[in-house]
Amino acid sequence: MGFRRFLALLLFCNRPHIDRLYSKPVAYLPMSKGTLYDTVWDLHKVATLPNGQDQLFVGLHLIHEVTTPQAFAAIRESGGTVMYPERTFATEDHIIPTHSQIHPYSDTQAELMSRTLEKNVTDFNIPFFNTQTGNQGIVHVIGPELGLSQPGMTIACGDSHTSTHGALGALAFGIGTSQVRLVLETQTVALNRLNVRRISVNGQLGKGVYPKDVILYIIQQLGVEGGIGYAYEYGGDVFDAMSMEGRLSVCNMSIEGGARIGYVNPDHITFDFLKGKPYAPKGDWEAQCAYWRSLASTPSSVYDDECHFNGADIEPMVTWGVTPGQSIGVSQQLPNISDDAGEKKQSFEAALSFMGFQSGQSLKNQKVDVVFIGSCTNSRITDLRDAAGLLKGKKIAPNTHVLVVPGSQSVKKQAEEEGLHDVFLSAGAEWRDAGCSMCLAMNTDKLVGNQLCASTSNRNFIGRQGSPTGRTLLMSPAMAAAAAITGCVTDVRELL
8 A cells, every 4th residue: 555545544544534524614602711721722812813813933843654654855945944943743553563663664655754754853943752762652652751741732643532631631632633733834733712611520539430431431422513613621529639640641531522622620639740751841840830830720710511419439441332422330230222213323233233132131241352551541550450460360351352551651661560461461451662653553453244242441432443344332441451360341340
């Protein structure tokens, strides 16, 4: 397959999602005031354009090998340059192999894209976290772990899951390839101002319920299009107590609910996480934290919409269909749609047919063929600890293939220092190098035929994991580990 055809196929496979996000400007009438979103937006606003969009300065631009070749080629053709190369940071993650990262890669297209990125960043003097640096990894993992992503920033990347970085109190958003070029050349981007929805989850989470379950529940309740036109602000007791890694997982999947931006207000958890990171501010740390804290929403902030959920209502979640919104609690049955009518019924029936499930059935004890623990949603050290805690001293079920892929070289190093890799290997899992891997299957990590995969990734779209007939069940790392042990969908609470 030629390089241009490869890129065209990538864009085609994601076209409905991309079209929804990056279509022509839409007129919104936001009424929010005093939120972190409003404060940071106004601080970065350069101008209001004739079409009604705002031109924003981009504080941090993250790039990878898939959405940049055309952008750099266009800059060369026009004789342009990169305005602020020190504000752009590159890594390779989407196509990099996870079984061996020695050049030349066995996949010729992956090798071509890797070398193209290397040439582009060298020519334009852009910092590059390749495998020789020890800092290579999934772009949405290394940004926070290196301290590049910080409160009050605007952060752009040619990947829709850029919303991840909002966990640190930033406005982070995915952009298209043409916008990647504009950010490289001008350090600005034109966007519609969004409404702000406050999502509060109060109370406490039950045993076996993790941040992944929280966001799957929110998407189930609000829908995969419920967030279109909104930025999601997450708060309440559950988020106040949630680790930074957990907040990153939740904000990562904001886009799956239609919200281009998701964020958590910065607090002591944010500051403790960032302190001492390589790119974190130096100098008077308390003064820096005071400034970051001043950006946060306050009790007097005005929102366009508010939603309230009870953490006690959330149980371990698992998707059953072909969108992240088609999910149930693991103890529940699939929706009974016999009495429904219209488009919703048709989409549910199509999803059930593709997955091979029946309306009203339980997913418990449903056999799985593959377990994937990784992706920009759940490949951080806490995710691996959760999975290893279940797998320690146990063996993977027969005929179940388990792939564990850390999100960065740093995560892999820490996991090996803690002996987590020994737990996975002893159980019978594969322990790989850092990369996106089976989340989108742009390398050799793919499903085969109609295999059913218990996955910690963020999308269960048809064909997402490499096979046009492969099927994906999204769940938390602990739930995935439970499935690995039993060979079927299992309520993790029964193993804790």
